[in-house]
Amino acid sequence: MHELSIAEALVQHVTEAMAGSAPYRVTRVRLRIGLLSGLAADALAFCFEVVTRDTPLEGSALEIESVPVAIRCDPCGQIVELPEAPPLRCPRCNQASAAIVRGKELEVESIDVEDEIQNMTRSEPAS
Amino acid sequence: MTPRIVELRQGLLKKNDQLAAALRLRFQDAGVFVVNLVSSPGTGKTLLLERTLSALKAGGGRPAALVGDLETDRDAQRLARAGVPVRQIQTHGICHLDADMIERHLDGWDLASHDLLFIENVGNLVCTSSYDLGESCRVALLSVTEGEDKPLKYPGIYNSADAVVITKIDLADVCEFDRDAARAHLFDVRPGVRLIETSAKTGQGFDDWLAFLEERPQSR
Numbered sequence: 540m541h542e543l544s545i546a547e548a549l550v551q552h553v554t555e556a557m558a559g560s561a562p563y564r565v566t567r568v569r570l571r572i573g574l575l576s577g578l579a580a581d582a583l584a585f586c587f588e589v590v591t592r593d594t595p596l597e598g599s600a601l602e603i604e605s606v607p608v609a610i611r612c613d614p615c616g617q618i619v620e621l622p623e624a625p626p627l628r629c630p631r632c633n634q635a636s637a638a639i640v641r642g643k644e645l646e647v648e649s650i651d652v653e654d655e656i657q658n659m660t661r662s663e664p665a666s
Numbered sequence: 667m668t669p670r671i672v673e674l675r676q677g678l679l680k681k682n683d684q685l686a687a688a689l690r691l692r693f694q695d696a697g698v699f700v701v702n703l704v705s706s707p708g709t710g711k712t713l714l715l716e717r718t719l720s721a722l723k724a725g726g727g728r729p730a731a732l733v734g735d736l737e738t739d740r741d742a743q744r745l746a747r748a749g750v751p752v753r754q755i756q757t758h759g760i761c762h763l764d765a766d767m768i769e770r771h772l773d774g775w776d777l778a779s780h781d782l783l784f785i786e787n788v789g790n791l792v793c794t795s796s797y798d799l800g801e802s803c804r805v806a807l808l809s810v811t812e813g814e815d816k817p818l819k820y821p822g823i824y825n826s827a828d829a830v831v832i833t834k835i836d837l838a839d840v841c842e843f844d845r846d847a848a849r850a851h852l853f854d855v856r857p858g859v860r861l862i863e864t865s866a867k868t869g870q871g872f873d874d875w876l877a878f879l880e881e882r883p884q885s886r
Contacts, residue, residue: 541760541761541762541792541793541796541797544760544762544764544793545678545679548678548679548681549678551681552674552676552678552680553674556672556674556676557672566669567669570678575821575822575825576796576822577792577793577795577796577820577822577823578796624821625817625818625821625854625855626818626854626855627821627825627854627855627856627857628854635853635854635857635858636857637825637855637856637857637858637859639825643822644677645677645678645679645796646675646676646677646678647674647675647676647678648673648674648675649671649672649673649674649675650671650672650674651669651670651671651672652669652670652671652672653667653669653670654667
């Protein structure tokens with residue numbers, strides 16, 4: 540289960556990207572996770588909640604976009620999305636292809652950020 | 667207050683990938699070929715490696731190995747019997763090796779004095795597939811005792827392999843291992859992948875395996 544390592548990397552990516560900015564709070568995080576990445580979304584959400592405690596990401600919503608698998612099919616000369624993978628076969632011509640162009644993503648797409656107003660009590664996010 | 671959107675568009679393993687790329691250059695500069703061995707626990711990585719290190723050393727090679735486990739240095743002790751330099755990486759619960767662990771364990775090691783470095787990854791078919799270790803090639807193992815459909819259940823790791831070594835082939839008949847089915851399933855996730863059947867117990871297939879290593883096959 541490497542979801543914990545990934546969640547930690549996520550917090551690190553965000554805090555590094557925001558380094559040097561005024562006090563802020565992250566309210567939403569958008570990820571793109573490929574279906575072949577081997578990452579379990581629910582396990583990631585659980586780890587995310589744990590590792591974001593006491594960070595500017597605490598209480599933020601985690602939005603995960605699942606990226607379906609797509610292969611490059613040489614005979615058809617195009618990129619084909621596979622509703623079910625494996626097998627990694629073109630549904631049109633049945634040719635197998637190991638050239639995966641989508642479906643292994645582990646990416647942070649964007650975040651929603653609110654500036655923290657000094658000396659104001661922070662409202663707790665609704666659970 | 668309306669939040670503002672900050673675009674990041676970054677791979678979450680970017681740091682690992684950068685470190686792995688630097689390691690790859692370092693390995694190339696030292697002239698050492700690096701093999702990342704991945705499989706589920708109990709597939710026979712250590713025995714395959716034990717025999718491989720001995721054979722390479724006997725043939726005048728200068729191999730070395732890094733071995734990853736959650737706990738203990740038992741595997742490093744086993745491999746060291748081949749009379750080659752071996753270092754153990756204990757991850758203490760982490761389910762995969764990453765480029766940072768590799769870099770830290772290379773400290774003070776003269777890579778240029780070796781021609782082949784094997785990295786025996788933690789036994790795990792899921793988490794290991796995402797972490798580039800700077801290897802020259804990735805070899806996945808599949809034992810005849812595991813079932814022919816394993817590649818379909820864990821497509822990511824077998825798709826990322828440059829070769830697949832079938833282990834414990836001496837038990838194929840007892841396990842009613844269906845070679846054709848295994849090949850078909852492997853080709854479903856990694857069409858055309860190189861297959862090598864071995865038995866570390868009897869030595870069967872080791873000529874093919876050693877010949878494969880001799881080719882220095884580069885990763886995709």
